[in-house]
Amino acid sequence: GAVVSQHPSRVICKSGTSVKIECRSLDFQATTMFWYRQFPKQSLMLMATSNEGSKATYEQGVEKDKFLINHASLTLSTLTVTSAHPEDSSFYICSARTVWGADTQYFGPGTRLTVL
Amino acid sequence: AQSVTQLGSHVSVSEGALVLLRCNYSSSVPPYLFWYVQYPNQGLQLLLKYTSAATLVKGINGFEAEFKKSETSFHLTKPSAHMSDAAEYFCAVSGGSNYKLTFGKGTLLTVNP
Numbered sequence: 001g002a003v004v005s006q007h008p009s010r011v012i013c014k015s016g017t018s019v020k021i022e023c024r025s026l027d028f029q030a031t032t033m034f035w036y037r038q039f040p041k042q043s044l045m046l047m048a049t050s051n052e053g054s055k056a057t058y059e060q061g062v063e064k065d066k067f068l069i070n071h072a073s074l075t076l077s078t079l080t081v082t083s084a085h086p087e088d089s090s091f092y093i094c095s096a097r098t099v100w101g102a103d104t105q106y107f108g109p110g111t112r113l114t115v116l
Numbered sequence: 117a118q119s120v121t122q123l124g125s126h127v128s129v130s131e132g133a134l135v136l137l138r139c140n141y142s143s144s145v146p147p148y149l150f151w152y153v154q155y156p157n158q159g160l161q162l163l164l165k166y167t168s169a170a171t172l173v174k175g176i177n178g179f180e181a182e183f184k185k186s187e188t189s190f191h192l193t194k195p196s197a198h199m200s201d202a203a204e205y206f207c208a209v210s211g212g213s214n215y216k217l218t219f220g221k222g223t224l225l226t227v228n229p
Contacts, residue, residue, distance in 0.1 A: 042222075095217075107161070107162075
């Protein structure tokens with residue numbers, strides 16, 4: 001149980017285009033999902049907290065107009081990187097918090113974004 | 117406020133040897149503590165967690181960790197390393213109502229044959 005998927009696993013796009021990444025909880029309902037960014041050989045940095053049916057809460061320094069987050073249902077959150085630039089290239093990982101084990105986050109497999 | 121310090125960015129052990137990965141934390145509220153493992157180009161897998169129950173926590177793949185409040189530590193151990201244990205390990209702390217995780221910088225474990 002507690003499986004989280006992400007799609008796509010890898011994406012390459014041109015500078016200036018937008019990219020959407022999906023995060024799904026496959027076998028549970030997730031009232032809260034989190035989006036992280038991980039640079040090579042570094043730790044995870046929390047970008048935003050996404051609650052179903054409400055606006056996401058962004059961490060300090062994260063541009064909310066650039067990283068659009070939508071949490072339309074209890075099993076799906078999306079991250080859209082708008083007008084992507086090479087510096088947005090990174091590994092993006094989502095996690096979901098279950099209702100029954102609210103203290104634990106389960107992580108997706110990550111999405112490797114490369115902006116040319 | 118919370119923070120995590122993982123001592124040693126890289127730990128190398130021989131197959132069959134003891135694995136010890138160190139984690140110290142600070143938290144202004146009673147903490148929840150976690151160890152996650154990450155294989156290359158993959159997400160994080162939960163190894164074990166401490167949530168104010170037993171201080172010695174057993175996890176998957178033979179790993180365990182002990183919560184020591186007096187030392188503010190939550191070190192991860194495994195009696196006998198296996199080649200498949202080679203990965204990046206992250207210690208994390210959360211506390212308060214929002215359950216946000218704060219991660220340490222990670223420790224890369226290599227296992228030598």
